[in-house]
């Protein structure tokens with residue numbers, strides 16, 4: 035079967051046919067870097083990067099771009115709060131972003147453009163829109179005039195008269211139409227600014243993504259993705275800008291993930307229930323968190339609760355144990371005649387699971403169903419383990435290869451037991467854990483600190499706490 039993806043633009047599942055053969059361009063809206071990212075932000079970053087892994091497995095050559103919004107009101111306000119420059123805020127939280135992304139094992143994008151590094155591209159795009167009559171200027175602010183873009187609203191399919199003007203639509207009497215939006219903002223006193231044909235100022239949010247995606251992926255590319263809260267107005271505005279400027283289709287497939295809830299309630303500042311990945315990383319192994327984020331279909335809402343996390347923990351434990359046991363018996367002197375009935379049956383099950391995994395992912399990227407193949411195989415594998423005295427080496431290897439190719443390479447799950455058994459912990463992993471322990475100690479979180487020390491000990495890493503910080507050695 036071919037890969038089918040749900041396209042928000044058409045409102046249905048479509049066969050995935052890239053614009054340029056095996057070359058695929060993918061753009062995922064990244065964070066505004068003024069804070070640690072929360073579990074709701076993590077969902078698009080993680081799930082769409084799994085889609086990229088799957089496309090690679092299907093032999094597509096993927097260029098993956100994710101931006102950092104490093105200038106906007108939130109960044110500027112944070113700089114005031116912290117008493118530093120806006121770029122220091124951005125640098126700091128980009129660093130924090132990578133630390134949390136590594137904890138979740140989110141693969142690196144090919145490009146991470148920052149808005150302030152592409153001011154000339156952004157100005158160029160606004161100029162093209164100006165030449166084509168899509169803009170107007172009021173007191174140094176440049177606005178996009180949606181009345182000239184006839185297809186405005188085609189992504190969100192909302193009746194524009196019914197969209198509530200409020201949080202997402204800035205009420206500004208200088209606008210011709212309430213849905214017009216700012217492309218270039220005139221500088222306010224004391225704020226960072228760049229020169230432009232319209233005077234000193236800074237870019238609006240929507241125009242960044244249009245300019246930077248075109249720069250790295252061309253005017254038309256394959257997949258544009260993000261959380262469903264970005265459909266309107268952010269992605270609708272990106273389409274209006276990009277398609278008005280180029281006269282071409284902007285992105286062919288628009289993919290959006292569903293909301294993340296906390297105990298069935300919306301996550302919000304006012305409810306005080308925002309959970310950052312940094313906080314969660316003190317409680318859960320990265321693969322447990324990852325498992326949780328993949329445990330619902332990306333378009334469905336996902337609910338965080340202690341019970342859900344407990345389930346993900348148990349599920350990971352099942353996988354960890356299976357991989358551990360299979361690695362363990364592989365070290366024994368196993369026979370190689372793949373003829374007995376039970377070995378053949380297990381070998382056939384692996385083949386079936388490969389097919390089921392692919393069918394699930396091909397059907398609009400159904401990760402919960404894909405995950406279930408890992409357990410179905412675990413069940414059969416454990417029966418084999420208990421019932422067959424002379425295990426077959428090739429079949430044992432085949433099972434492990436399945437967990438590696440589909441669990442680790444595509445879904446990004448790391449099996450703890452495999453790490454322990456093979457002592458394959460890298461220098462970077464050790465240093466990351468030590469850093470995490472140092473932070474826990476600073477926060478007087480002794481239990482976490484001790485757990486990390488014990489884990490490192492079990493991997494043969496000895497920590498010595500010195501006046502200059504922790505030192506480690508392997509024995």
Ligand SMILES: [Zn+2]
Nearest residue numbers: 063064243268
């Ligand atoms: Zn964007």
